[in-house]
Amino acid sequence: MGEFVDKVKGNTNEAIGEVKQQSSNPETRAEGEAQEAKGKLQQTAGKVKGALGDDI
Known part of the structure; x- marks a missing residue:
């Protein structure tokens, strides 16, 4: 179950991060980059x- 949840959260954070990076506001762009990186880590x-089992 944790594998699926992490992947969904990761996809969501990556998508939101990509949208924020399209902003003209530098702070929002920076937030978007950080959120996208967080999503990649969650993925x-x-x-x-998934490879080791959800028990880790």
Whole structure:
């Protein structure tokens, strides 16, 4: 279950981050970059949980 949740959260954060990066406001763009990076980490965590099992 944790694998799926992490992947969904990761996809969501990546998508929101990409949208924020389209802003003309530099602060919002920076937030978008950070949020996209967070999403990528969540995706990776989901993949690791999938490979090793949700018990980690």
